Amino acid sequence: xxxxxxxxxxLDLDRVAQKxxxxxxxxxIMSIANRYADHVDDAKDIVQNTFIRIFxxxxxxxxxxxxxxxxxxxxxxxxxxxxxxxxxxxxxxxxNTEVLEVPITEDILATLTLAEVDQVINSLPExxxxxxxxxxxxxxxxxxxxxLLGINESSSRSKLSRAxxxxxxxxxxxxx
Amino acid sequence: MNKDNKYKALxxxxxxxxxxxxxxxxxxxHLPKKQKRRPVMFWLLIGFISFxxxxxxxxxxxxxxxKETQNQSLPSINIGKPIVYNNESAVKDIKSKSIxxxxxxxxxxIETKMKSSSSIGKSxxxxxxxxxxxxxxxxxxxxxxxxxxxxxxxxNKLNSTVLVKHIDHLETKxxxxxxxxxxxxxxxxxxTELTQSIDHAIVERARVIIEKLSSNNxxxxxxxxxxxxxxxxxxxxxxxxxxxxxxxxxxTNAFVGHTTQSLSALKSESDEYVKFxxxxxRVVENFGFNILLGYKKQNFTIATGLQYDRITEILTAxxxxxxxxxxxxxxxxxxxxxxxxxxxxxxxxxxxTIGKSIISPNTINRWSIPVRLGYDVGLNAKMKxxxxxxxxFNFVSQYEGIAVDQxxxxxxxxxxxxxxxxxxxxxxxWMGGASVHYLISKRFSLGSGIQIQSDLTSQIRNEWNTSxxxxxxxxxxSANYLIF
Numbered sequence: 105x106x107x108x109x110x111x112x113x114x115l116d117l118d119r120v121a122q123k124x125x126x127x128x129x130x131x132x133i134m135s136i137a138n139r140y141a142d143h144v145d146d147a148k149d150i151v152q153n154t155f156i157r158i159f160x161x162x163x164x165x166x167x168x169x170x171x172x173x174x175x176x177x178x179x180x181x182x183x184x185x186x187x188x189x190x191x192x193x194x195x196x197x198x199x200n201t202e203v204l205e206v207p208i209t210e211d212i213l214a215t216l217t218l219a220e221v222d223q224v225i226n227s228l229p230e231x232x233x234x235x236x237x238x239x240x241x242x243x244x245x246x247x248x249x250x251x252l253l254g255i256n257e258s259s260s261r262s263k264l265s266r267a268x269x270x271x272x273x274x275x276x277x278x279x280x
Numbered sequence: 281m282n283k284d285n286k287y288k289a290l291x292x293x294x295x296x297x298x299x300x301x302x303x304x305x306x307x308x309x310h311l312p313k314k315q316k317r318r319p320v321m322f323w324l325l326i327g328f329i330s331f332x333x334x335x336x337x338x339x340x341x342x343x344x345x346x347k348e349t350q351n352q353s354l355p356s357i358n359i360g361k362p363i364v365y366n367n368e369s370a371v372k373d374i375k376s377k378s379i380x381x382x383x384x385x386x387x388x389x390i391e392t393k394m395k396s397s398s399s400i401g402k403s404x405x406x407x408x409x410x411x412x413x414x415x416x417x418x419x420x421x422x423x424x425x426x427x428x429x430x431x432x433x434x435x436n437k438l439n440s441t442v443l444v445k446h447i448d449h450l451e452t453k454x455x456x457x458x459x460x461x462x463x464x465x466x467x468x469x470x471x472t473e474l475t476q477s478i479d480h481a482i483v484e485r486a487r488v489i490i491e492k493l494s495s496n497n498x499x500x501x502x503x504x505x506x507x508x509x510x511x512x513x514x515x516x517x518x519x520x521x522x523x524x525x526x527x528x529x530x531x532t533n534a535f536v537g538h539t540t541q542s543l544s545a546l547k548s549e550s551d552e553y554v555k556f557x558x559x560x561x562r563v564v565e566n567f568g569f570n571i572l573l574g575y576k577k578q579n580f581t582i583a584t585g586l587q588y589d590r591i592t593e594i595l596t597a598x599x600x601x602x603x604x605x606x607x608x609x610x611x612x613x614x615x616x617x618x619x620x621x622x623x624x625x626x627x628x629x630x631x632x633t634i635g636k637s638i639i640s641p642n643t644i645n646r647w648s649i650p651v652r653l654g655y656d657v658g659l660n661a662k663m664k665x666x667x668x669x670x671x672x673f674n675f676v677s678q679y680e681g682i683a684v685d686q687x688x689x690x691x692x693x694x695x696x697x698x699x700x701x702x703x704x705x706x707x708x709x710w711m712g713g714a715s716v717h718y719l720i721s722k723r724f725s726l727g728s729g730i731q732i733q734s735d736l737t738s739q740i741r742n743e744w745n746t747s748x749x750x751x752x753x754x755x756x757x758s759a760n761y762l763i764f
Contacts, residue, residue: 116314117311117312117313117314118314119308119311119314122311123304123308126300126304126307127300127304130300130303130304131295131300134295134296134298135295138295138296144296144298147296147298148298148303151303152303152306152307155303155307156307156310156311159307159311159312160311160312
């Protein structure tokens with residue numbers, strides 16, 4: 105069944121069609137949700153909330169505005185951000201104080217392995233990491249990022265630049 | 281690998297194992313359920329079909345028993361005192377009362393009226409007109425929207441572009457706006473509220489929502505509505521139609537019901553005939569159909585087309601012919617099925633009875649042109665009540681059945697030939713009715729209801745000097761299709 109027909113049946117509240125739509129896209133949504141979640145239960149919550157919102161707002165999907173995947177992707181990202189906002193404040197900033205207390209220099213970065221690079225990523229303030237992920241992985245514009253996170257567009261740019269600075273150095277070191 | 285891809289690769293994360301069925305089980309209870317079809321229309325339709333079937337079955341031709349005794353002589357003997365005739369007397373024939381020519385076989389988003397963009401708080405003549413049309417005072421509307429120019433943390437200005445769509449698919453949602461919700465969510469919820477409101481007063485609903493938003497101290501709220509007009513069924517008219525509030529439609533109705541007649545004699549010599557007809561004849565069912573082409577503007581409709589009505593009368597009577605004649609016989613005559621012997625010297629009288637009982641359905645077929653005015657009352661987004669009144673201009677009616685002559689004798693007509701009934705022109709009737717329609721799709725609806733039709737002018741039968749009118753009480757089913 106084509107996607108248009110499936111969506112049409114979902115709008116008629118055909119439960120079989122709705123489940124089919126879910127089964128066709130749940131793995132895609134889970135791959136996005138997983139990046140916004142700390143653990144699998146949070147990812148499942150994001151997936152669940154995403155599909156509830158998809159089916160509730162399916163009537164507002166306009167094929168002219170973009171692909172269906174792009175539309176559901178945005179919904180999922182919003183749900184991911186919403187879940188991130190619900191976390192207690194101290195969880196928003198994952199700080200490896202040991203790392204941050206030591207200034208990052210070229211010598212130090214040269215000794216880092218890839219696993220430690222991951223640790224560097226996770227050591228960034230959550231918002232920095234989110235912005236980096238949304239910009240590079242989800243390919244959102246700064247305007248979209250600022251709308252989602254409720255920050256200024258210029259703030260989004262500066263945070264991305266700061267996060268990227270850390271990796272620029274290390275990548276240069278790894279690839280030399 | 282370029283820079284962007286390398287950063288992208290950093291965020292790759294393996295998808296965890298999970299059971300999608302478990303997640304679906306948590307999703308499904310939150311999904312809107314398909315509304316069960318209202319049983320009213322279904323049972324109304326079933327009731328109408330059952331009524332029509334039983335009614336037609338009871339008076340159908342299959343239940344009309346014809347007892348034909350034509351061409352069957354029933355010899356009988358006048359038991360009693362023998363009649364003695366003189367030999368010289370001729371056979372005396374008693375002529376029959378009538379000559380039998382041949383053995384005849386008895387033979388049914390919501391006018392938003394909000395145009396383009398409207399900034400709340402700014403004087404807008406369009407808003408004033410439309411708000412007043414929606415029975416909402418514009419002053420009260422603006423007064424309640426409390427705009428406070430304050431800088432809100434992370435939100436300086438809320439600009440919401442809301443496209444109002446699919447107002448005919450409505451459900452109530454109980455989303456509450458939380459002051460701590462971010463701009464995106466509030467816009468989203470606003471959209472949800474407007475597109476999922478069952479309330480027809482879309483402006484009222486918007487006011488409530490904007491009240492909530494304004495209470496969160498937003499400095500400016502701009503809500504853009506797209507103008508939609510809906511008919512009483514909640515359907516969006518064809519965008520090709522310039523005037524969204526008017527449209528053409530096609531409708532077909534089928535009806536069945538009970539008929540009564542009023543019969544009167546125009547001259548005194550017809551009194552016997554009228555008595556005879558009233559005694560022997562009863563009008564039973566009628567059924568018919570029409571096809572209409574109509575025009576609808578706002579809630580008013582006008583339609584015309586072609587209508588067919590079939591009226592059935594049941595004639596019940598005895599048609600007997602008694603013939604008595606004498607035969608010459610020199611011997612006793614033993615008659616079959618007779619317990620006595622009558623011996624006549626020379627002559628005896630034989631009585632033959634030829635006759636039959638008549639139970640005949642006679643029909644009148646009418647073709648007429650109806651002109652109907654109607655008014656739609658919206659019951660909800662899916663249903664409407666249609667009230668209509670009109671007149672039928674009958675242009676041809678034909679009668680098929682058994683007639684009676686001036687001597688109250690039956691004249692058996694060839695049923696292949698239909699007699700023109702009206703010598704003085706067609707019979708016109710007024711009609712009125714009410715039906716409930718259910719919207720099946722945006723253009724198509726089905727309905728069922730009741731109708732009364734009554735002859736305005738009389739059916740004049742010159743040969744009998746009688747005046748006859750019919751009254752119809754019937755149920756109808758109808759199908760309506762919006763053309764454009």
